[in-house]
Amino acid sequence: MPSTWCLRLFLLLVFSANAAFSGTIVKTLPGFDGELPFKLETGYVRVGTSEMFYYFIESEGNPKEDPLLLWYSGGPGCSALNGLIYEIGPLAFNITEYEGGIPSLMYYPYAWTKTASILFVDAPVGTGFSFPLTPEGFATSDTLAAKEIYQFLRKWLMEHPQYLKPQLFVGADSYSGISATLVVQHVLDGNLDTNLTQLNLKGYILGCPEIDGKITANAKIVFTHRIGLISDELYNVILVKNFMLSFTLFFLVNNVIFHLVQATKVTCGGDYFDTTSENPACYENLQLINKCTKDLYKNNILEPKCTWASPESADEPARRLLEENAEGFILSPPRIPEFWCRNFNYALSYIWANDQSVRAALNIREGTVHDWKRCNKSLNYGKDVKSVLDYHRNFTNKGLQALVYNGDHDLIIPNLATQGWIGKLNLTIVNDWRPWLVDGQIAGYTIKYSENGYRLTYATVKARRLKKRITEEVDTHRKSPSVGNVITCLRGLFTIILSRESLHFRNSGN
Structure with a gap:
């Protein structure tokens, strides 16, 4: 073992020997003007020989009654900051006025935190600011990640007992649909142990989730057929x-x-x-x-792919390198409005999260994660679970509530894949396929199922072609709610889907 690693390991062990939990309230963040208009806590939870980093944002509604949502991103290896900034959290980068330096942050008024407390976690270990205390800790897998996330959740709740009473939802997107399903099963199993504190699991929320590899692979081909590619x-x-x-x-x-x-x-x-x-x-x-x-932006085939920025645009490896290294972009403000692509948004997260003042504000432990990445492509991750479909069949007997959503122009996890595995659950339709609206416009389609007390709401989100100038679409396309998806967020979209009534899954009869 290299001497530098030994020294680093020694310092980390000494620093955290008596601190399995460490959380701090963050009132201000570099790039945001004034105090944060919501309660943010950051910290670490020790799980085995790993330190798992989290961002906790308390509900802006009624924290004592609103649900608690555990959320982590896909990849595997995409940071929870990805979910907070680009997906469902109350912050967003101001990309239209970026002129270098630390990117500025804006309050995003349509976040899920309006009606839920959200516990964002960098998972699995090696993602974001989470780090292992031993070299062996870098190796993880579907099954190991699910166990660690469950242990993290349980430990965090023991340190925050006031959130044991509200309903608990487990949420994830894209590839993390595999491990999130396993986390739900771990919670169900743990609740059978009379020696453990019961977790008030109500259900789960999955965005463009990977559930069965064969179903997804098959659906990709069918999707290209239907969409005319x-x-x-x-x-x-x-x-x-x-x-x-x-x-x-x-x-x-x-x-x-x-x-x-x-x-x-x-x-x-x-x-x-x-x-x-x-x-x-x-x-x-x-x-x-x-x-x-191959030349499509597969997360949303209506959006431009960032290949034009590559110095070797005809070289496929160069294109891949560009997508995986968004922090390498040289952002030229005059060019952003004319040649916008989603990686410009992503590039700002590298600049922001690797700034020392930001790390100090977030209380990141020095000497741990030297090079933060939005998505860690070099994660030592074993995909040891090919399908979790049987787990979802089991959930239909547990009285759980589920919200599953998918963009309709996603070529990573096509909506046909999601509809395919849901169909295999053989659920009873209680509200048939119909459009749902935002400001009088069709924003997608939805269908509701029920079986033995289990209820599942499935929603598609209609993608829209981006306008030429980013300044014209900043309000309606600020966030896309899943890594590896196509859901372009319409104004107020998720406030509607995740209103207090729908998040609690009350039957409105509509």
Whole structure:
């Protein structure tokens, strides 16, 4: 073990030997004008040999009665700050007036904290400001992450007993749909232990969640079919020379798939697309589909991809590097309005979270996380759970309440995947498919199910094409509520979905 690591480990152990919990109220933050208009607490909770960092924002409504929502982001490896700033929290960066230095923060009035207290946690360990005390602690997985998050939640609640009474919801997005499902199961199992304090679990909230890898992989191909990203004619030229294929690609934009998808079904396993098939024809068809979609911004195919900023725009590895290293952007304010893409928003988080004054305000322990990343792409993470569908089947017998939402132009976790696994639960429809509105406009569609006291509300969110100038759309596209999703937040959207009535899942009959 390197001597520097030994010294770091020694100092951390000495510093935190008697402090399994450490929380501090934060009243001001660099970049925000004046005191924060809500209660923010940050701190660490010791879980095994790891220190898990959290941001807790108390409900701006009635904290004694409003629910407590545990929330962490997808990836795996995306920081809770991603959820706080870009998804559901009461802060947002002011990207239209950025001129260098520490980005300025604005109060976001449509946050979920209007009707819920939210406990944001950097999970799994190695994410955000959470860190292990031993080198071995960097290795994690679906199952290990779920155990640590559950232990974190239980320990945090023991230190904050006033939040044991309100209803508890477990929430996550994107890939963390896997581990969040396991966390819900851990809470249910823990409540069976009479030696443990009961947690008032009411349900869970999942945004564009990964639930079953095969269902998701299959849905991606079906989605590209339905949305018109692949040509009807593409399959007809599979055996033609490469130059003929490139000519045919000219017509892709105005066509809809059929032949290619049908051919892919035949070569990849009938009605189900086995994307792991070793059939050469299957592999070739999947590669052709990939060529037609690789230059899309897959989180929202209506948004621009940031490839233009790459110095080697024709080089796929360079593009990948650009997406993974948003902090490498040189932000030129005059260019942002004209050539906006979502990574400009993300770049500000790197500048902000790596500033020493910000770290001091958040009470980050010195010498722990030297290079904060919005999403840690180098996380040592083992994906050891392929499906949690059976857990959700089990939940239908536990009287839980669930809210599941998905953007309708998401190519990472398509809405068809979410609707697919929900359909396999064989629930009874109590309110059939119908639109839901914001300011008189259709913002998406929703359907409600019920079975044995279990109730599930599913909602899609209609994506909108971004306007040319960011200054024209700042109010309606400030946040996207899931890493790896397409949900472009309409004004007041989540206040409506997560109003006190819907979060408590009261049956309004509408």
